[in-house]
Amino acid sequence: MRDPMTPSLYRVDKVVRELPDTATLGLVPSGGDGPFSFRPGQFNMLYRFGMGEVPISISGDTLDRSRVVHTIRAVGSVSRALTELAPGDEVGLRGPFGSSWPVDEAAGHDVVIVTGGIGLAPLRPAIYHVLSNRGRYGRFVILYGARTPNDILFRSELESWRSRFDVDVLVTVDSAGREWGGNVGVVTRLVDRAGFDPLHTVALVCGPEVMMRFAIPALNGRGVPNGRIHVSMERNMKCAIGLCGHCQYGSYFVCKDGPVFPFARIATLFAVREA
Amino acid sequence: MGDIRDMGLLLKEHPFFQDMGKAARETIAGCGRNEVFEAGRYLFHEGGAADSFYLVRHGAVAVELHVPGKDPVVLETLHSGETVGWSWLIPPYKWSLDARAVELTRVVVLDAKCLRGKMEKECALAYELYKRFVPVMAGQLLAARFRLTDVYGNPER
Numbered sequence: 001m002r003d004p005m006t007p008s009l010y011r012v013d014k015v016v017r018e019l020p021d022t023a024t025l026g027l028v029p030s031g032g033d034g035p036f037s038f039r040p041g042q043f044n045m046l047y048r049f050g051m052g053e054v055p056i057s058i059s060g061d062t063l064d065r066s067r068v069v070h071t072i073r074a075v076g077s078v079s080r081a082l083t084e085l086a087p088g089d090e091v092g093l094r095g096p097f098g099s100s101w102p103v104d105e106a107a108g109h110d111v112v113i114v115t116g117g118i119g120l121a122p123l124r125p126a127i128y129h130v131l132s133n134r135g136r137y138g139r140f141v142i143l144y145g146a147r148t149p150n151d152i153l154f155r156s157e158l159e160s161w162r163s164r165f166d167v168d169v170l171v172t173v174d175s176a177g178r179e180w181g182g183n184v185g186v187v188t189r190l191v192d193r194a195g196f197d198p199l200h201t202v203a204l205v206c207g208p209e210v211m212m213r214f215a216i217p218a219l220n221g222r223g224v225p226n227g228r229i230h231v232s233m234e235r236n237m238k239c240a241i242g243l244c245g246h247c248q249y250g251s252y253f254v255c256k257d258g259p260v261f262p263f264a265r266i267a268t269l270f271a272v273r274e275a
Numbered sequence: 276m277g278d279i280r281d282m283g284l285l286l287k288e289h290p291f292f293q294d295m296g297k298a299a300r301e302t303i304a305g306c307g308r309n310e311v312f313e314a315g316r317y318l319f320h321e322g323g324a325a326d327s328f329y330l331v332r333h334g335a336v337a338v339e340l341h342v343p344g345k346d347p348v349v350l351e352t353l354h355s356g357e358t359v360g361w362s363w364l365i366p367p368y369k370w371s372l373d374a375r376a377v378e379l380t381r382v383v384v385l386d387a388k389c390l391r392g393k394m395e396k397e398c399a400l401a402y403e404l405y406k407r408f409v410p411v412m413a414g415q416l417l418a419a420r421f422r423l424t425d426v427y428g429n430p431e432r
């Protein structure tokens with residue numbers, strides 16, 4: 001069995017410049033690794049040689065095993081260096097790690113996705129899963145917020161999902177010029193307008209923590225209980241296998257017990273202010 | 276009389292007034308009228324007298340900030356089931372932003388001068404209205420604070 005602390009060598013096979021600070025990398029094994037499989041919501045540790053290693057969610061389709069896909073936003077030195085990679089460059093990869101979105105548990109329910117900014121990337125595999133198994137779910141609602149129209153991630157994909165007759169996609173931005181004909185306002189206001197049956201809904205929430213703090217009461221306000229709200233948490237990581245304690249969150253380790261948690265499990269922690 | 280009854284029904288159908296008692300709703304209905312705004316037409320402009328407020332029945336309204344020499348910035352869009360404007364409640368009763376119909380929009384316009392007069396005389400009516408407007412204001416304040424943190428923005432920006 002492979003040592004989970006030793007990265008495998010992967011080659012950048014494809015780069016999509018999504019936004020000025022965000023890129024999607026398609027990676028293929030350049031060592032002897034076979035096809036990569038993962039569950040929606042899981043993450044890998046990506047190692048930029050000479051710089052460092054960071055956790056990044058897998059943003060591709062679980063059914064496409066030809067490439068491992070990650071969407072990265074440059075916020076600091078390692079994430080920036082990753083977004084600057086070009087086809088042919090190599091990275092180290094460890095994973096997949098962590099818990100996943102409850103896509104099987106959600107079967108038979110309406111599925112409501114509430115997300116903002118780069119938070120759409122960790123949810124994209126769950127979206128692909130629901131779309132490929134559309135008949136197993138009730139209503140499917142995607143609520144997405146971005147800062148401005150120019151900051152909308154996966155814009156053409158959002159547009160194509162919206163053009164299907166079996167998905168409700170509502171996008172909102174914090175502010176816009178007049179040329180934007182869509183919604184303006186905080187993402188949580190979309191929760192009030194979206195059509196779903198709160199008593200039979202599973203909600204998947206991923207975005208900046210402040211956004212989640214607003215989104216969860218909005219979902220509760222519509223009648224979705226904490227037990228059916230799932231959130232993806234982020235904490236700094238080192239080992240990613242539950243050994244070092246870097247990602248400790250109350251009595252949990254985000255790398256092993258998360259990153260996806262049923263909100264009911266962490267609701268009390270969520271209210272606690274960390275230093 | 277028939278008109279007031281119809282307006283009473285329109286108010287009853289609108290989420291903002293749905294749970295209001297019949298008597299208060301009928302009083303308010305006396306200050307209401309229907310209006311249609313074609314896409315692009317303004318409901319009101321910054322600095323104008325805030326002598327009305329609007330219940331959106333169908334369509335969408337953009338609340339805009341006019342920026343001299345630049346295109347206006349859209350701060351919020353309001354949709355069917357929502358209300359537009361609360362400057363009519365606060366002296367000096369002037370609009371602080373512009374509001375423009377984004378698409379063909381049907382609204383109920385409530386005459387604020389008429390309502391303010393009735394509210395002065397009937398505290399219960401005033402309470403019913405404040406009870407509905409205060410959460411709208413609180414929601415907008417919270418949303419403004421949310422945006423101030425620029426949550427999606429680059430931490431280095």
Ligand SMILES: Cc1cc2nc3c(=O)[nH]c(=O)nc-3n(C[C@H](O)[C@H](O)[C@H](O)COP(=O)(O)OP(=O)(O)OC[C@H]3O[C@@H](n4cnc5c(N)ncnc54)[C@H](O)[C@@H]3O)c2cc1C
Pocket residue numbers: 043052054055056057058071072073074075076077078079080118121122233234235236237259430
């Ligand atoms: C489970 C998990 C999944 C993740 N998935 C993704 C993903 O799919 N795509 C992606 O782009 N990022 C993702 N992240 C976040 C990513 O790991 C961090 O952005 C990265 O570790 C930052 O490292 P750095 O060296 O570039 O920046 P650092 O030097 O560590 O930080 C630079 C600056 O950025 C701030 N910062 C650090 N992390 C974040 C963050 N998450 N959000 C906003 N600001 C931050 C720091 O406070 C600091 O001010 C994920 C994190 C976790 C824990």
Ligand code: FES
Pocket residue numbers: 236237238239240241242243244245246247248253254255256
């Ligand atoms: S990163 Fe080491 S315990 Fe989670």
